[in-house]
Amino acid sequence: QKEVEQNSGPLSVPEGAIASLNCTYSDRGSQSFFWYRQYSGKSPELIMFIYSNGDKEDGRFTAQLNKASQYVSLLIRDSQPSDSATYLCAVKGGNSGYSTLTFGKGTMLLVSP
């Protein structure tokens, strides 16, 4: 059973701070890692993906991957109230053939003005 674990939160940060969201996964063979943002009452939206160990930056967002520790994180710099949402970590297996995404239950982020 592949598992993706996230702290449900809420994680509360003040506006302008760095928000750090974490995720661990059980399948050591996982190859692809994704972060989705889901506003209340809306559908998940892809914001970042990472395949290799290390950091990947896109604007205010940085995804970090450590395959040895089976750990993925998302950093949001200069957090804004509009970043308040639930962030879903998703992991894709590395088996031969097609693997589907396994989603964590998400971490709720609250950014206060």
Added chain:
Amino acid sequence: DAGVIQSPRHEVTEMGQEVTLRCKPISGHDYLFWYRQTMMRGLELLIYFNNNVPIDDSGMPEDRFSAKMPNASFSTLKIQPSEPRDSAVYFCASSYHEKLFFGSGTQLSVL
């Protein structure tokens, strides 16, 4: 492209009734997924298709659930008969090169 289109947005029905959810994937995407989301269980994959062919339906909870994809631009998820525990948000998603794009979802309430 308008994105993944789902209908209806909201569905309220009584226990025992048949429910049909509809999905139009993004043109050119070769995978289509049906997910269910609840607070308790999060996002659960129900079934997925590749080039209109069902590949894995192991996530379908019971025989009351069925899904079809008659062509590349249309899929349905049917629940017959519906039960209160089926109440959830049902998402359709299509993918291209591993990236999933979700529809706006159907909020299903079974009374």
